[in-house]
Amino acid sequence: MSPDTPADLSLESISQKVKEHLDAVSAQMNAVIVSADPSGLSVAEKKLYDDHFNTGDYPEANVDLYQMLQDKPLEVFTIENQSKEISYFDTLVFAVYWNNLKTVSSKYKFVFENYLSNQFEGNDYNFHLPKSKKSYEVAYLGAP
DSSP states (O other), rough: OTTTTTTTTTTHHHHHHHHHHHHHHHHHHHHHHHHTTGGSSSSHHHHHHIIIISOOOOOSSSSOHHHHHSSSOOEEEEEEEEEEOOOHHHHHHHHHHHHOOOOOHHHHIIIIIISSSSTTTTOOOSSOOOOOOOOHHHHHHHOO
């Protein structure tokens, strides 16, 4: 493993860390919702709230950002007769992973070893990179 890709820099570990972070932020949001609940206001404060700030029902403290991303339907993109289903959560995980690859060579290494090979077929991740091994091989053979 190269110096700029630590042992814990894998899609699986980043997926777990992103989930943990989303769960922590969800818990913080739920805590704010509970602490700012207008039901605990005095009569005068409640009237002021109802007259000037109330725009609808007060939200429940059931925010789950991870589940919201998981529940979003997959987007399907077709490029050059290849369709790819894209998951919002997997795209977020891949963006964090890609951003943590520090050098261009480590990014090329990921693309060449993992994405231009057939070993990712049937993987659990749905992010933007299309399987284009055939296009790459044709371009390589046609290069001067």
